[in-house]
Amino acid sequence: MRIATWNVNSIRSRIDRVEDWLRRTDVDVLAIQETKAREDQFPYLTLQALGYEVAHHGFNQWNGVAIASRVGLEDVQVGFEGAPQWGEPPVTEARAIGATCGGVRVWSVYVPNGRQLEDPHMAYKVEWLRVLAADAAGWSTDETPTAIMGDWNIAPHDEDVWSMEFYEDKSHVSPAERAGFQGVLDAGFVDVVRAHAPGPKVYTYWDYQQLRFQKNRGMRIDFILGNPTFAARVEGAAIDREERKGKGASDHAPVVVQLRD
DNA sequence: ATGGTAGCCCTGCTA
Numbered sequence: 001m002r003i004a005t006w007n008v009n010s011i012r013s014r015i016d017r018v019e020d021w022l023r024r025t026d027v028d029v030l031a032i033q034e035t036k037a038r039e040d041q042f043p044y045l046t047l048q049a050l051g052y053e054v055a056h057h058g059f060n061q062w063n064g065v066a067i068a069s070r071v072g073l074e075d076v077q078v079g080f081e082g083a084p085q086w087g088e089p090p091v092t093e094a095r096a097i098g099a100t101c102g103g104v105r106v107w108s109v110y111v112p113n114g115r116q117l118e119d120p121h122m123a124y125k126v127e128w129l130r131v132l133a134a135d136a137a138g139w140s141t142d143e144t145p146t147a148i149m150g151d152w153n154i155a156p157h158d159e160d161v162w163s164m165e166f167y168e169d170k171s172h173v174s175p176a177e178r179a180g181f182q183g184v185l186d187a188g189f190v191d192v193v194r195a196h197a198p199g200p201k202v203y204t205y206w207d208y209q210q211l212r213f214q215k216n217r218g219m220r221i222d223f224i225l226g227n228p229t230f231a232a233r234v235e236g237a238a239i240d241r242e243e244r245k246g247k248g249a250s251d252h253a254p255v256v257v258q259l260r261d
Numbered sequence: 262a263t264g265g266t267a268g269c270c271c272t273g274c275t276a
Contacts, residue, residue: 036268
């Protein structure tokens with residue numbers, strides 16, 4: 001069984017790429033982030049024609065998460081218990097969708113972008129991670145293999161950014177964000193990709209601007225975290241850097257894990 | 262130099 005996560009930066013503008021990628025990579029379950037589509041705009045039919053069932057949650061007016069699975073899609077759940085609210089008037093931004101696919105519990109998450117260190121969005125991001133970690137603690141001891149995967153908008157280690165000097169006063173590397181990510185690890189989850197794709201200079205995201213991809217000036221911010229029963233089944237993993245190349249690429253690369261049957 | 266690029270909510274905002 002092959003499972004992947006990919007921030008596609010608009011499912012509508014990327015649907016041809018997603019279709020081609022699914023056809024050639026033999027992925028059974030794909031967690032998608034930044035769908036940027038309303039329900040009536042989401043290309044369900046294209047993915048269904050490829051044999052995938054799809055669950056989508058557009059959590060605010062410009063973003064969304066989804067799961068596409070060709071090994072079953074059961075017990076779909078939007079968000080976590082007690083997810084913090086955001087906006088005026090307060091609205092719940094669940095920013096996550098979960099489902100059981102072929103016996104594996106998968107969560108597609110889009111961790112809030114904190115924008116700036118002192119921005120209220122940053123406090124919201126840290127609180128969101130605290131709530132996720134609290135729920136993750138309950139999942140870590142499950143017999144059910146469980147993965148939390150997506151765009152975390154956090155570079156946990158200095159080697160996960162092309163320049164710590166550049167990011168010193170910016171989002172994604174601050175102690176509070178890194179502590180939030182660590183909280184999910186402390187809840188009993190492990191990064192199942194890093195051992196198979198070690199750094200330094202191994203990234204999952206490159207800004208469109210300033211020829212960052214061509215210069216390999218990126219960040220590792222997309223992660224697949226597994227509980228012990230999931231991690232025990234991982235036999236390989238890779239970051240598909242090739243997919244970031246060329247015209248019409250997302251600014252994120254897909255991240256893939258291979259599970260033993 | 263608050264620039265650059267991409268995508269949508271589209272001449273402004275978000276990432």
